[in-house]
Amino acid sequence: MPSSRNTLARRIARDKYLLLLVLPCVLYYIVFKYVPIFGIVIAFKNYSLFKGVWASDWVGLRYFKMFIEGPDFWPIIRNTFLLGLYRLVFGFPAPIILALLLNEVRQAFFKRFVQTVSYLPHFISNVVVAGIAVMFLSPTTGLVNQIIGALGFDRITFMVEPSWFRTIYISTDIWQHIGWGTIIYLAALTAIDPVLYEAARIDGASRWRQLIHITLPGIVPAIMIILLLDIGKILEVGFEKVYLLATPVTYSTADIISTYVYRVGLSHGNYSLATAVDLFTGIISFLFVITANTISKKLSEHSIW
Structure with missing residues (x-):
């Protein structure tokens, strides 16, 4: 010892x-x-600020049933799932594509410049990103609507039309995080043995074939790990940006679990229901990760555990 x-x-x-x-x-x-x-534990109690956590009465699964049987359940789950799914479908490949494009750039200055410019939005506050989106999409002074008007089309009130909310959210999310997401993939690309590329060039392989047969297989482990983790975050759509971009008019597509928890917990003071909803989200996300990891383990050699 x-x-x-x-x-x-x-x-x-x-x-x-x-x-x-x-x-x-x-x-x-x-x-x-x-x-x-x-x-x-608050999710299973009729929590009272005056009684405290332990002195509050146990109610079991009452608030879980209240949420699942309530009228807001399906719209909120649908909005959250679709935002998370669209972010996975469109946002997940974006850093991979950018990393592959940067890997093909031979001019060091231009490569560093693009990397720096693409990284910077990640460090911008969500408040600033939302403000930029509102400013660019303004129906009167926004750059986007000025271009639409110059082309002879009717201007669009983006921020008050529910059908545009998901597009705005996903677009700003990709712009904000695409550069930061490339860091992992660029690091994975540096681990690929250059001898493989030399052998491929000797055999007459084009740049496209080198990309398909060497580059992509070389970063597949990193891609699979990030994908599995992102699948677990499908229902964990960020609160700040949705709260800043959404308006009461767009709640039909913008109201998600995190904004619902904020409204129920802090605005209405129902802490037990808010905790139950948040715990429900965590359980579903955990099941997503377990399922995705099991499928990945069966179909490939890559998994989290």
Whole structure:
């Protein structure tokens, strides 16, 4: 036992700077991810601020039934699922395509310039992104409507038409995160052995065949891991941007689980129902990850576990 303790102490002393670097991340997950798990119990109680968590009465699955049997259940689930699905279908391939295009660029300056420009929107606040979208899509002064008007078409009131909300959300999400998403794929591309490309060129393979038979198979493990994780986030559509872009007129397509939880929990004070809805979302997302991982394991050699 003393020897094992001495070995552990030596490892900690050796890697103390690396441990200090990872410490903020560990603290973040402990404080904001694991400690709040205690609050799950509120979903099974008729929570009262005056009684507290433990003194509140147990009600079992009452609030789960209230949500599932309520009139808002299917519209909210549909809107959340469609936004998550569209983000997966259109947003997931976008960083892969950009990474493959950048990998073919031979001018270092141009490549770095495109990488920098595409990364920057990721660091812009969702408030600013929503403001930019509203400004560009304004029916009077917006650039998009000015182009539409110059082409002789009627101007479109994008922000008050429900049919346009999902397009606006997905487009701004891709623009905001496409550059940041390429980092993983560009790192995976650097791990591919250059000898494979040299051998392919000697055999007369074109750039397209090198892409299909060398580049894509080389980054498939990274693609599968990111895909499995993104499938688990289908119902976890971000609250901030939806809340900022949505209006009461567009609630038929814009009202999702996170905005519903905010409205029910903070606006109406029904913390038990809000917790039950959020827990329900987490369970469904967990099942999505389990299912996707099982399918991936059967159809390919790549999986999370």
